[in-house]
Amino acid sequence: MKIPIYFNARFLTQAVTGVQRYAEEFVYALDSLIENKVINTEEYQLIMLSPKNIKREINVKHIQLQIVGKLSGHLWEQLELPFYSAKGLLVNLCNTGPVLNWRQVVAIHDLAIKRHPEAFSSLFRIWYLVLFNILTRSSKLVITNSNFSKQELMEVFPLRQEKVKVSYLGCEHVLRVNSNEDIISKLNLDNKQYILSVSTLNPLKNFQLTISALDVLKDQNVYLVIAGGVNDNIFEPAKLEINRNIIYAGYVDEPELRALYEKAICFVYPSIYEGFGLPPLEAMSLGCPVITSTAASLPEICGDSALYCDPSDYYSLADQIKRVMSDEKLRNTLIDKGKERARAFRWQACVKQIFDAVKKVLDDENRNRS
Template structure:
């Protein structure tokens, strides 16, 4: 049994030893509202976590439970948002969150799941995904850094409790914000939302890609994504192999090219896919020979789990939260060694049987990361840390790992 399974079972049985026998446990009934600011933004990264966790949290309660999702006026209309309620007529963005939202909670405990929340809400649980504004300040503008550092300095005192997404992030929050560990709980993300996405295989013909014939990379301008070393490894591999490397993300790859000053182009084996839809990304995961993610900094690291869930072998670094989240279901590389990144890619690309073994292992590992488990862990945190109680919910059968 791996750590995630143990944590899920502990969350299910901590307040009721009979839970393993199929009995029920007490959980908080209503008394909560959910910060729906994420619904006005592009659903990626922390917004994806906020949306999926909020929906899973609501599904745990009976349909007639009063558990509103509070939305700004510019919330997207293409999302399924049950029990949603628009509050504040004119305000949007941060002004809405800071000024309109606190008055709409009406004495409830507010669940803010995307790093930020009203600074002076009287009762609030905040999910802080990471403290990258401290650990990777070069990734952000000075205005963004100033706002978030100021906000975190308030929230660390005003929030009733802090939730984060990994033990790594918990340690970094403790170190950077000086919050006692007893005030921080870990709730891992799920990945089963990817199973609801229909693959859009048209991207394969558009990019002239063959099944099991390319390496997939997700990159952006963040220093933590380590794209410069990935591209250097690709350049090294392209000298000996004709493999294709598909880079997904919205950035000019030439700024990472060590030969750019000499006027050289990137390798012709690199396919810059740019931004892709969720369906296109699923198709790329499903058909890739492997996925390379040697990140230097991740609060959780959802892309490797997404790849695993789609049957794509994964290469990740040993940095930050990645060993904690990927366990023994990924190939590990030295993120700071171009040679080691290239060697690990070559090992997988040169052995089809090895790729198949990692596909099976990754799929099995990813099955354990379910949003329902995450929502139940959050409920357990609220019960233990805030002392709330209420209706009883059935405990699902335990997930037993076969790894």
């Protein structure tokens, strides 16, 4: 009889931000690895469990999707998911999971909620701190995205090193879509130089630093395009100053985002805190030079393929933008090194590492029972 491995697919009912992107790419990569016989599932039955209010379809051959329960959201996850996943091991990919399940794996992508609580709404902060405290203790395995985040988890929670598995994310998804350059005209960017920032508008992304750097560069006739939505239910609003050279694109789809990356002078990502930082790798994949901050996991992920700024010093960021704008040789070097760096981050490698770790959890269970 096959061993059931369940995947918490509540992410299919949510808007796509970083963790939902991770979960969807995880499932697609896992399906591809099975199709190509890299992962053997003769012993396992792979099943996604989701509440009924699905927003997106996910087309895979080797992983079942079962719609279960009558509830939705956190209530479904806490009250119904434990019942429907009781016969197997549950894998949670998006920071959350049922507190009443002691046979599960959880992915915790960062500890921003703990290190920078001021950036989050009160209800969100309280609930997630409770969840993290319980899940880190009760889960068989904790997955995270960087050695930086692993160290954070081990400092904050009583976790043994072997209980935390690091697996870097992939970034090749940006290469799968065709560029839609209509967004350039739509934002009135034809014949304009612009730098690009991409993220949900929240204080940890440090957009104000980029805006202040733009003031220093006002004689350069350069624009800043900010692409990304906002969720006040999660984050405290980012209070940004108005500047005539700032263009708020809001949410853009993937073909539009690719065009914005490809046409930008550079990509700027001066975050205060990141557990991984996927957008810089997306930019590198598409030949857009990256300037990021020295904070948290970003040097670990970007290596020597980006320029770095002090996240508290907008003159530092302005100087790096000037360098990219004025030095064609430097810009080309960053483009070449960035593409090479991005090729090292692939979703299938990420998923193979995690699936092997999940299998080890099941093997350990079997040994303990025998």
